[in-house]
Amino acid sequence: MAPTPKSIKLAAGGNTLAVEWADGHVSRYPYQYLRSRCPCATCAGNARLPNAPVPGALPIFGVKPLAPARAELVGRYAVQIFWNDGHASGIYSFDYLRGLCPCDECAARTGK
Amino acid sequence: MPDNPNSLIPQVRYTIAVASGKGGVGKSTVAANLAVALHATGAAVGLMDTDVYGPSVPTLMGGNTAPHVIEGKIDPPVEFGIKIISMAYFLPKDEAIIWRGPMLHKTVRQFLGDVRWGELDYLVMDLPPGTGDIQLSLSQTILLTGAVIVSTPQDLALAVASKAIAMFRKLNVPILGIVENMSTFICPHCGEREDIFGHGGARQAAEEIAVPFLGEIPLNTAVRLASDSGRPIALDKNSPNGKAFREVAEALVEQVRLLSEQSAQGVKIQ
Ligand SMILES: Nc1ncnc2c1ncn2[C@@H]1O[C@H](COP(=O)(O)OP(=O)(O)OP(=O)(O)O)[C@@H](O)[C@H]1O
Ligand SMILES: [Mg+2]
Ligand SMILES: [Zn+2]
Ligand SMILES: [Zn+2]
Numbered sequence: 001m002a003p004t005p006k007s008i009k010l011a012a013g014g015n016t017l018a019v020e021w022a023d024g025h026v027s028r029y030p031y032q033y034l035r036s037r038c039p040c041a042t043c044a045g046n047a048r049l050p051n052a053p054v055p056g057a058l059p060i061f062g063v064k065p066l067a068p069a070r071a072e073l074v075g076r077y078a079v080q081i082f083w084n085d086g087h088a089s090g091i092y093s094f095d096y097l098r099g100l101c102p103c104d105e106c107a108a109r110t111g112k
Numbered sequence: 113m114p115d116n117p118n119s120l121i122p123q124v125r126y127t128i129a130v131a132s133g134k135g136g137v138g139k140s141t142v143a144a145n146l147a148v149a150l151h152a153t154g155a156a157v158g159l160m161d162t163d164v165y166g167p168s169v170p171t172l173m174g175g176n177t178a179p180h181v182i183e184g185k186i187d188p189p190v191e192f193g194i195k196i197i198s199m200a201y202f203l204p205k206d207e208a209i210i211w212r213g214p215m216l217h218k219t220v221r222q223f224l225g226d227v228r229w230g231e232l233d234y235l236v237m238d239l240p241p242g243t244g245d246i247q248l249s250l251s252q253t254i255l256l257t258g259a260v261i262v263s264t265p266q267d268l269a270l271a272v273a274s275k276a277i278a279m280f281r282k283l284n285v286p287i288l289g290i291v292e293n294m295s296t297f298i299c300p301h302c303g304e305r306e307d308i309f310g311h312g313g314a315r316q317a318a319e320e321i322a323v324p325f326l327g328e329i330p331l332n333t334a335v336r337l338a339s340d341s342g343r344p345i346a347l348d349k350n351s352p353n354g355k356a357f358r359e360v361a362e363a364l365v366e367q368v369r370l371l372s373e374q375s376a377q378g379v380k381i382q
Contacts, residue, residue, distance in 0.1 A: 007380040039284070041252060071381050074255050078284045079381070089252065093284045 135241030161198035174342020
């Protein structure tokens with residue numbers, strides 16, 4: 001069974017998005033971290049360094065800081081994040097999202 | 113404001129892609145018969161042939177009305193109550209076209225956005241074989257409800273089907289289930305059943321990879337004959353294959369229901 005969230009908080013403070021999972025685990029994703037791991041065909045096709053900024057998401061002066069404008073569920077599998085930089089083709093499957101959890105516990109388990 | 117990917121077809125409730133790992137396993141046959149079987153449940157159904165290389169839906173569904181183009185919008189022909197669109201309507205006969213990625217993408221968008229589908233419960237899409245540009249284009253253009261994977265018994269053993277499944281999983285398209293086609297052989301002479309490739313293998317393989325099993329369609333000459341004459345076998349309720357297709361359609365409806373229920377159960381987004 002794929003992991004399922006109970007709730008997704010787009011603005012969980014400190015530029016993070018938080019997901020509370022059905023099993024009680026809470027994942028906190030820094031926006032930049034999540035944006036740079038966009039799984040869409042355009043982004044995923046480009047080799048990425050961990051934490052490397054995505055084109056169009058460079059923190060240039062005068063540009064709004066990166067944040068999700070909104071998000072929509074896709075079936076039961078995924079959430080589509082509409083970033084405020086206009087990029088919205090990223091459909092993050094819950095499986096993928098859970099695997100991205102940067103907490104120590106998960107990082108130790110996945111060996112990332 | 114970014115485009116909602118489903119804004120192209122706001123009146124279509126569920127979009128179902130019929131796919132397979134390799135060619136010739138009966139995708140088009142299953143797509144057409146599922147469309148007929150879904151329509152028989154009282155649902156409004158469309159059938160979109162996305163196989164621009166070898167469009168076969170118009171042959172399967174009979175009829176020879178061409179689509180009307182009115183004010184830049186395409187009025188799809190209706191056969192057996194099902195709205196149909198196919199590249200076959202637009203291609204000059206016996207002329208090969210070399211399709212390039214952007215052209216494919218544009219065609220897919222047009223088949224969705226420029227066709228007067230009206231209100232539909234299901235839009236069934238017949239895909240070309242394999243894991244190519246059309247599959248990618250489709251899943252980028254709309255949020256597919258899910259994919260139905262057609263497989264023959266021997267392919268399940270050979271894991272050809274899992275290639276298609278892996279692709280859809282990567283594209284975050286839910287797998288609605290596997291249909292095993294050409295499973296039991298029904299002798300056209302005596303009606304006796306015979307398992308040429310072994311029985312129950314598909315069900316087991318589906319279980320192993322945690323994909324719903326939608327049912328099996330017997331190998332039966334009557335299927336091909338019905339298709340060749342432009343009258344899908346599912347129209348014939350009493351034939352063994354017609355029954356099998358209706359059962360698969362029922363299982364599919366149930367999977368779609370489960371899927372939308374689970375997503376409607378609602379993850380709270382704040
Ligand atoms: N259950 C069946 N019993 C007998 N014949 C069948 C059955 N299913 C499909 N066929 C026949 O097998 C052939 C291939 O089927 P079909 O064209 O549906 O496959 P396909 O997967 O769409 O092929 P392609 O990959 O070329 O698009 C057709 O002649 C069809 O009539
Ligand atoms: Mg076909
Ligand atoms: Zn992206
Ligand atoms: Zn974690």
